[in-house]
Amino acid sequence: xxxxxxxxxxxxxxxxxxxxxxxxxxxxxxxxxxxxxxxxxxxxxxxxxxxxxxxxxxxxxxxxxxxxxxxxxxxxxxxxxxxxxxxxxxxxxxxxxxxxxxxxxxxxxxxxxxxxxxxxxxxxxxxxxxxxxxxxxxxxxxxxxxxxxxxxxxxxxxxxxxxxxxxxxxxxxxxxxxxxxxxxxxxxxxxxxxxxxxxxxxxxxxxxxxxxxxxxxxxxxxxxxxxxxxxxxxxxxxxxxxxxxxxxxxxxxxxxxxxxxxxxxxxxxxxxxxx
Amino acid sequence: xxxxxxxxxxxxxxxxxxxxxxxxxxxxxxxxxxxxxxxxxxxxxxxxxxxxxxxxxxxxxxxxxxxxxxxxxxxxxxxxxxxxxxxxxxxxxxxxxxxxxxxxxxxxxxxxxxxxxxxxxxxxxxxxxxxxxxxxxxxxxxxxxxxxxxxxxxxxxxxxxxxxxxxxxxxxxxxxxxxxxxxxxxxxxxxxxxxxxxxxxxxxxxxxxxxxxxxxxxxxxxxxxx
Numbered sequence: 440x441x442x443x444x445x446x447x448x449x450x451x452x453x454x455x456x457x458x459x460x461x462x463x464x465x466x467x468x469x470x471x472x473x474x475x476x477x478x479x480x481x482x483x484x485x486x487x488x489x490x491x492x493x494x495x496x497x498x499x500x501x502x503x504x505x506x507x508x509x510x511x512x513x514x515x516x517x518x519x520x521x522x523x524x525x526x527x528x529x530x531x532x533x534x535x536x537x538x539x540x541x542x543x544x545x546x547x548x549x550x551x552x553x554x555x556x557x558x559x560x561x562x563x564x565x566x567x568x569x570x571x572x573x574x575x576x577x578x579x580x581x582x583x584x585x586x587x588x589x590x591x592x593x594x595x596x597x598x599x600x601x602x603x604x605x606x607x608x609x610x611x612x613x614x615x616x617x618x619x620x621x622x623x624x625x626x627x628x629x630x631x632x633x634x635x636x637x638x639x640x641x642x643x644x645x646x647x648x649x650x651x652x653x654x655x656x657x658x659x660x661x662x663x664x665x666x667x668x669x670x671x672x673x674x675x676x677x678x679x680x681x682x683x684x685x686x687x688x689x690x691x692x693x694x695x696x697x698x699x700x701x702x703x704x705x706x707x708x709x710x711x712x713x714x
Numbered sequence: 715x716x717x718x719x720x721x722x723x724x725x726x727x728x729x730x731x732x733x734x735x736x737x738x739x740x741x742x743x744x745x746x747x748x749x750x751x752x753x754x755x756x757x758x759x760x761x762x763x764x765x766x767x768x769x770x771x772x773x774x775x776x777x778x779x780x781x782x783x784x785x786x787x788x789x790x791x792x793x794x795x796x797x798x799x800x801x802x803x804x805x806x807x808x809x810x811x812x813x814x815x816x817x818x819x820x821x822x823x824x825x826x827x828x829x830x831x832x833x834x835x836x837x838x839x840x841x842x843x844x845x846x847x848x849x850x851x852x853x854x855x856x857x858x859x860x861x862x863x864x865x866x867x868x869x870x871x872x873x874x875x876x877x878x879x880x881x882x883x884x885x886x887x888x889x890x891x892x893x894x895x896x897x898x899x900x901x902x903x904x905x906x907x908x909x910x911x912x913x914x915x916x917x918x919x920x921x922x923x924x925x926x927x928x929x930x931x932x933x934x935x936x937x938x939x940x
């Protein structure tokens with residue numbers, strides 16, 4: 440992302456809305472983007488409203504008002520002169536946008552943003568089987584960001600613990616060697632708003648896997664959000680909650696798949712797999 | 715996309731926050747999923763959800779790209795679009811989400827969706843015991859549960875709890891901590907009312923899962939210094 444020096448009037452409305460704090464007012468009084476910090480989420484370009492004021496006239500008015508100790512202050516969600524210019528991104532920088540902009544479909548999964556379908560479509564896909572636990576470890580969330588070089592430290596630790604990485608996951612797709620958890624060299628210095636590492640373990644190994652995740656968290660330089668999922672029994676109960684509470688985790692907020700989905704594409708035609 | 719899994723707050727503050735969303739599984743049931751997603755969203759209109767969205771077209775609350783001096787100062791801002799317009803604009807299959815602040819509305823909506831038998835995966839993100847109660851009342855046996863275990867790692871980098879309660883209502887991180895803090899400050903200073911600030915933040919959450927009622931609750935509490 441770029442900010443046009445010709446169009447920007449230095450109102451600074453874009454400074455706080457940046458998801459990673461990459462926008463600042465430079466020495467010339469106009470907004471700039473720290474391209475190393477920017478994760479190309481396009482939040483500034485997409486979500487600020489644009490008022491089409493004439494930049495030269497607006498700057499003059501701002502200067503005059505300033506002399507009278509008054510301030511030109513557009514609504515906090517408005518860029519008064521439409522000063523943002525999206526860049527044409529090339530590899531490997533385009534990886535930043537694929538993982539950071541929720542309106543971009545990730546090529547490897549067909550899902551918007553950085554994630555996967557996880558357990559949300561499990562009533563149809565059955566990617567997590569009965570007796571298994573899906574663990575999603577999201578690096579950089581909420582609102583901190585992460586470099587893939589740091590994510591690699593975690594994926595290597597997980598690989599050493601013998602976990603199986605989820606196939607349909609964007610980070611797995613970028614691994615150079617899944618057996619040792621290395622990520623391709625050319626993206627290691629790319630920063631993203633967050634990315635999710637997904638592994639599957641057996642219910643019996645859940646506590647052990649969470650211990651490994653805890654060790655990863657202790658060494659992390661970013662924030663990590665953890666989610667764990669399992670398939671319910673026929674009566675709707677599930678054994679995971681008890682395990683989690685025994686491990687000292689609170690289990691208030693959750694996402695519940697109601698089991699109303701079914702496979703229906705013509706090529707599959709299973710006639711329904713409702714659980 | 716785990717954008718509704720990690721909302722920050724105590725059970726008390728997470729009360730009456732329900733996100734119901736429909737999703738097709740790639741390779742299994744995406745054929746015809748666009749019309750089904752639209753049917754899901756249309757079924758919700760009857761219950762007046764407080765937010766709605768689809769990442770392809772933005773949420774009910776959205777930026778205005780065509781503001782002019784006259785429109786801004788004489789006509790006024792348009793904070794949100796209509797349910798019908800949003801649904802008509804959706805160009806392709808993707809997740810469709812609706813947000814409620816009332817468990818009875820969720821219960822009745824889920825009952826309707828069950829009867830519609832769309833075949834899409836339907837999920838509810840909320841306090842798990844509340845969802846289980848709703849499932850019991852509409853006679854649905856849940857298929858799977860995903861729990862959040864919260865935030866770990868270098869948590870010293872996180873903002874304070876009220877800011878975090880607001881920012882984590884957009885799981886994709888589009889409501890930045892600095893902006894949420896700015897909204898809190900403006901409300902405290904009496905320069906914006908909580909509703910205005912909540913709507914302003916909701917515009918940044920493109921999937922439409924930002925709960926404006928809960929945001930107002932947080933802002934009202936913070937305003938009074940509680």
